[in-house]
Amino acid sequence: MSIFKKLVTAVRGGATEVGEAIVDTQAIRILEQELRDSKKALNDAKTNLTAIMAEKMGVARKVKELSEKIKEHEGYAMQALDKNDESLATDVANKISEFEYELNIQQGILDGYESKIASLSKMIRQTERNIQAMDREISVVKTTAKVQKANDLAAAKFSGSNSSLRSATDSLERIKARQQKREDQAAAALELESEDKGDDLQARLKNAGIVDSASSGSSVLERLKKQKENS
Amino acid sequence: MSNKKLEKLMTDLADNPLSDGASLSIEMFDGENAVACIKVEDRDEFPIYMTVDEGQILCITYLFGDEQVAQDKRAKLAEGMLLMNVSIPLSAFSKIGNQYIMFGALSPESSIDELLNEIETLSDNVLEAVDALKDYLKEAV
Numbered sequence: 001m002s003i004f005k006k007l008v009t010a011v012r013g014g015a016t017e018v019g020e021a022i023v024d025t026q027a028i029r030i031l032e033q034e035l036r037d038s039k040k041a042l043n044d045a046k047t048n049l050t051a052i053m054a055e056k057m058g059v060a061r062k063v064k065e066l067s068e069k070i071k072e073h074e075g076y077a078m079q080a081l082d083k084n085d086e087s088l089a090t091d092v093a094n095k096i097s098e099f100e101y102e103l104n105i106q107q108g109i110l111d112g113y114e115s116k117i118a119s120l121s122k123m124i125r126q127t128e129r130n131i132q133a134m135d136r137e138i139s140v141v142k143t144t145a146k147v148q149k150a151n152d153l154a155a156a157k158f159s160g161s162n163s164s165l166r167s168a169t170d171s172l173e174r175i176k177a178r179q180q181k182r183e184d185q186a187a188a189a190l191e192l193e194s195e196d197k198g199d200d201l202q203a204r205l206k207n208a209g210i211v212d213s214a215s216s217g218s219s220v221l222e223r224l225k226k227q228k229e230n231s
Numbered sequence: 232m233s234n235k236k237l238e239k240l241m242t243d244l245a246d247n248p249l250s251d252g253a254s255l256s257i258e259m260f261d262g263e264n265a266v267a268c269i270k271v272e273d274r275d276e277f278p279i280y281m282t283v284d285e286g287q288i289l290c291i292t293y294l295f296g297d298e299q300v301a302q303d304k305r306a307k308l309a310e311g312m313l314l315m316n317v318s319i320p321l322s323a324f325s326k327i328g329n330q331y332i333m334f335g336a337l338s339p340e341s342s343i344d345e346l347l348n349e350i351e352t353l354s355d356n357v358l359e360a361v362d363a364l365k366d367y368l369k370e371a372v
Binding site (some may be wrong): 032153175 | 273
């Protein structure tokens with residue numbers, strides 16, 4: 001069964017058992033052993049392949065030599081026939097038939113090697129794919145193990161503190177409130193800054209005599225008195 | 232080997248703020264130095280757990296547990312998560328035990344900038360996701 005399927009099955013079987021079912025160190029050990037075995041098998045297959053390819057090259061050379069010899073002797077036989085030397089031609093023909101017999105055998109061996117090489121190459125590719133898949137599986141299992149452990153630790157930490165059972169929405173609200181406060185503070189700071197600048201402007205206007213600098217308690221009182229008289 | 236890699240990542244992360252200036256606080260989470268806990272400034276409520284192995288760097292945040300889900304809305308919640316999953320940049324939903332999570336995975340050869348981007352995106356995604364899913368949770372009023 002694939003590791004993903006195992007995960008789903010384990011989860012369905014009961015959420016609390018996920019950890020134990022999947023993240024069993026035994027399972028990791030078994031997977032890692034399988035991986036080591038596969039890697040060894042792969043190495044063996046590659047060594048095998050190299051040896052067979054070397055042998056094949058030897059046989060291929062023999063086949064080539066025999067084919068060349070056959071051609072060469074066919075030429076001799078023709079020349080003997082041209083000279084009407086029937087007995088010499090027969091001898092050469094016999095030699096050719098020996099070569100052909102040998103060629104047949106070697107060609108058979110060569111074909112055998114070629115099909116062996118093809119099947120070994122296929123097996124090697126297959127094993128390489130298996131190893132990749134296993135690597136992925138181990139990674140999934142290990143990650144699940146780590147995550148599970150982190151989860152257990154986090155759960156223990158949260159339940160141990162007085163902030164236990166803090167809800168996601170409460171947390172979000174707190175973060176938002178904090179953010180709002182920061183923004184308000186920043187806005188207030190900005191406002192203060194511009195007020196400061198305003199004060200500064202006022203002072204400069206007064207100094208320049210553009211704005212009445214006599215606006216004081218006494219002048220206000222004066223103004224109020226006038227208002228009272230008029231009413 | 233993985234542990235050294237994790238420790239290296241932690242040091243590198245601690246030296247780099249996020250693009251908006253938020254700092255990261257990082258500590259080893261477990262005794263075996265297999266899991267790092269990353270907290271984005273002002274977002275301590277949703278820490279990011281990071282693990283590293285030969286195959287990937289994994290960043291996980293816990294969203295909420297089964298007990299927080301409104302029982303009659305479980306199926307809707309699951310469907311909502313599936314529907315959102317593809318559109319969310321870099322992160323995906325999943326479940327570990329009885330905890331709903333959001334996670335992102337990176338190649339172990341990722342640069343520190345890529346990892347920072349991952350953490351920042353995951354942190355943003357988590358807030359967005361909880362906001363989007365809160366109607367399915369018990370606390371929703």
